Amino acid sequence: AQRVTQPEKLLSVFKGAPVELKCNYSYSGSPELFWYVQYSRQRLQLLLRHISRESIKGFTADLNKGETSFHLKKPFAQEEDSAMYYCAPLREYGNKLVFGAGTILRVKS
Amino acid sequence: DVKVTQSSRYLVKRTGEKVFLECVQDMDHENMFWYRQDPGLGLRLIYFSYDVKMKEKGDIPEGYSVSREKKERFSLILESASTNQTSMYLCASSFPSGEETQYFGPGTRLLVL
Numbered sequence: 472a473q474r475v476t477q478p479e480k481l482l483s484v485f486k487g488a489p490v491e492l493k494c495n496y497s498y499s500g501s502p503e504l505f506w507y508v509q510y511s512r513q514r515l516q517l518l519l520r521h522i523s524r525e526s527i528k529g530f531t532a533d534l535n536k537g538e539t540s541f542h543l544k545k546p547f548a549q550e551e552d553s554a555m556y557y558c559a560p561l562r563e564y565g566n567k568l569v570f571g572a573g574t575i576l577r578v579k580s
Numbered sequence: 581d582v583k584v585t586q587s588s589r590y591l592v593k594r595t596g597e598k599v600f601l602e603c604v605q606d607m608d609h610e611n612m613f614w615y616r617q618d619p620g621l622g623l624r625l626i627y628f629s630y631d632v633k634m635k636e637k638g639d640i641p642e643g644y645s646v647s648r649e650k651k652e653r654f655s656l657i658l659e660s661a662s663t664n665q666t667s668m669y670l671c672a673s674s675f676p677s678g679e680e681t682q683y684f685g686p687g688t689r690l691l692v693l
Binding site: 477480507514515516517520557566567568570571572573 | 584611613615620621622623624625628630638670672674676677680681682683684685686687
């Protein structure tokens, strides 16, 4: 079965510290990978996708096929980054996403 | 801006009631999804529809059914609500390529007593 693991339920960092939200997936090949974010009282929205190789709000995510990981990183956390983050690879068959359990990022001042 | 709307933000129902959750999108998306969001479990796919009158079971379809009579509208039906269906329900839509962004509604928080 295709699995996505986000090992941390909660990640708490101080403002200005580096952030790494971990994501590991279990299936072979080169899946398309996404990070979605949900800020307080807002709807879930796309943060970034692997295929675009872009940086959004200072976040980047690199696909490591050897480790089957797609960790989300930001060099200097801001208080407005506090949110729930979901890693979501595309399923191997069909155009549906598999969501991880999510990680709450709390940035303290 | 893509708009995905859900009929209710909060809903309280009694065990055994039939519950309808409605979702409407205005971007002519072929794909529509229903998820439930629970702490520690993330989002789990209940049902998926890739066209009018077409549907596919997701990972947790038991106790749910869906209806897609028009392209813009996707309904989730709880035939006989149970307390373990208390949850946040999210609707989403996307274009069919699979690489496209999924756009989410604001969610319906359902409490079954």
